Each structure stands twice: as C-alpha cells, then as structure tokens.
Amino acid sequence: NAGVTQTPKFQVLKTGQSMTLQxxxxxxxxxxxxxxxxxxxxxxxxxxxxxxxxxxxxxxPNGYNVSRSxxxxxxxxxxxxxxxxxxxxxCASSYGGEGAQYFGPGTRLLVL
Amino acid sequence: AQSVTQLGSHVSxxxxxxxxxxxxxxxxxPPYLFWYVQYPNQGxxxxxxxxxxxxxxxxxxxxxxxxxxxxxxxxxxxxxAHMSDAAExxxxxxxxxxxxxxxxxxxLMVKP
Numbered sequence: 001n002a003g004v005t006q007t008p009k010f011q012v013l014k015t016g017q018s019m020t021l022q023x024x025x026x027x028x029x030x031x032x033x034x035x036x037x038x039x040x041x042x043x044x045x046x047x048x049x050x051x052x053x054x055x056x057x058x059x060x061p062n063g064y065n066v067s068r069s070x071x072x073x074x075x076x077x078x079x080x081x082x083x084x085x086x087x088x089x090x091c092a093s094s095y096g097g098e099g100a101q102y103f104g105p106g107t108r109l110l111v112l
Numbered sequence: 113a114q115s116v117t118q119l120g121s122h123v124s125x126x127x128x129x130x131x132x133x134x135x136x137x138x139x140x141x142p143p144y145l146f147w148y149v150q151y152p153n154q155g156x157x158x159x160x161x162x163x164x165x166x167x168x169x170x171x172x173x174x175x176x177x178x179x180x181x182x183x184x185x186x187x188x189x190x191x192x193a194h195m196s197d198a199a200e201x202x203x204x205x206x207x208x209x210x211x212x213x214x215x216x217x218x219x220l221m222v223k224p
Contacts, residue, residue: 004155033211040121042202042214043156058211090155098144098163098206103155 001026004104006091012110013081021076021107023091031094032074033101036060036087043090049074081111114139114205116186118215126223131175131190133218135203138184144206145186147177150217151199159201162186173197198222 007022025032033048035058045058049068063085065077074093078085088108092101119134137143144163148156160171167179177188188201203215 031211035214040216042216043212045211045213048211059213092156098208100146100158100161101156101212103148103157105155106153 003027004091004093004102006089006104006107008107009105010108010110012112013078014112015081015083017081018077018079019081021078021089021091021109023074023076023104024072025074025091025093025102026072027093027102028071029093029095029102030071031096031099031101032068033058033092034064034066034074034076035090035092037090037106038087046076046089078109081109083111085109086111113207113213114143115213116145116203116205116215118201118203118218120218121216122219122221124221124223125193127195128192131188131193131197131220133188133201133203133220135177135186135188135215136184137186137203137205139205145177145179146204146206146212147171147175147186147188148202148204148214149173149199150202156202159188193220193222195222195224 004025030051034046035043037043047066049055091104094101116137147159160169170176175190200219204212
C-alpha cells in the first residue's frame, strides 16, 4: 500500500494564481481531511470529508475549495492564491472520525 | 469544541534522560486523545491514542502517555531519550464532526 500520497511536494505561485493540491489514499478510508501547518500554530483543519460526495468546512476554510467524487481522492483547490496561504499542507485519512489519522508527506506552498 | 494546550514549545534533554512533554485538554466528556510525531520534512506519524480503555497508553518507540482526568492532562513520557527522538510532537483531541484539533507542538531536542 502506498498509504496517503500528495502531489506536488513543492510549489511556488504568484498572487492570484490558482492551483490544485492532489491527495489520494489506497486504504479505503471514508474520512479524509486537509490541514495547514504554520510555525507555532500546530495543524489547522481546512476542509474534511466523511465519504464520497460529502464535504464540510473546518477551522480555516476561506480561500479553499474541495470536492470528493471518489473514496480515493480528495483534491484541495486554491482559487486565487494569496501570500497568507504560504504554508505546508497535509492530507490525512482515517476509518472514522475518531480513528487514527494517516498523513501524507505534505506539500510546501510558497505564494509570492 | 474541545482543545489541547501543549506547555513548552521547545524541550531539551540529554541523551538517556527522561522525556516529559506536557499536554492538557479541555473537555467536559471523556475525549479521544492522540500524540503524533513529526520528523523533519515529513508528515505526522501516530505515536499513541487514548480511547478510555486504559489510562496508561503505550505507543511506539518506547513512548507512553497517562490520561489523568483530575488534572485534564495527557502527558507524553519516555524513560530514556535517544538521539533519534529529536522531532516535533503534537497532542491532538478528536472533535465530533470536526476531525482533530492539534496543540501548537513541542520541539524536542536531544543533546549528546
């Protein structure tokens, strides 16, 4: 099993550009989520999904969109990148909400 | 929503010394609590999980944590630090419908 995979590993964007961060898991987990990690703030939840076709907002959803068309994939879209979105983004999956979450290796995003 | 607070953003110990990383939670009901470890440039890896089955939880790499309801604490310990334990450690609590809420993290440094 590859577990949770994320692409790209690193990305540089200019303000106003859009992009999609990819996340895939091969463990048949129903729950998937996106977090951003900033120094001293731990990880903060952006969006999450409890199954295909179902998504909801987390703590910091503004500026991000998600969709979940399959169990395996959970892409995160930045519609118009801003410098405040410079961060490290982690995707995670789990069997249930209270289950142990498995994290991907992360995507480092720099917005200039 | 439930939250966790990690006391000390940086902890330094000598190799072979006791490791104690502090985490306090705010919850009116028994929570699901987690400790994760993050090595440089990697994603988060689950160390251990508390689900109310036992107050003392043993994890990987010799770490354990004790749930103390009277102190609302879930501190992480290891009897003897190893150089390979140098990493950032995160305490987290499960919030129903809102996935995990993380503490700010504690960076553990191990001196030879």
